[in-house]
Amino acid sequence: MTLSKSNSLLELSVVFGGRAAEEVIFGEPEVTTGAAGDLQQITGLAKQMVVTFENNREAIDKIVEVLLEKETINGDEFRAILSEFVEIPVENRVPPATPAALPA
Numbered sequence: 001m002t003l004s005k006s007n008s009l010l011e012l013s014v015v016f017g018g019r020a021a022e023e024v025i026f027g028e029p030e031v032t033t034g035a036a037g038d039l040q041q042i043t044g045l046a047k048q049m050v051v052t053f054e055n056n057r058e059a060i061d062k063i064v065e066v067l068l069e070k071e072t073i074n075g076d077e078f079r080a081i082l083s084e085f086v087e088i089p090v091e092n093r094v095p096p097a098t099p100a101a102l103p104a
Helices: 005-026 033-053 057-070 075-083
Strands: none
Touching (some): 005 033, 005 075
């Protein structure tokens, strides 16, 4: 299957979200083997993206580093890391969270 760059980024975000949802809903001890399969799937997709889109190796290394430390990241975290190395298309950007106003 051939995916565009934006669809590849979307696929990565969806898989990260699925893994994170399992952890939130079921708790870390109950994350299924499907989540591990998802991580294998996106590892392959990320490697394909490096070859296909000539993405910066440093970006992939940083994502791997964070995943090894945290085991999971959400789509916003993924895009934040990736945006340090490549230009994220406008339609895929997430506006930065604004701090909640403190009560007076």
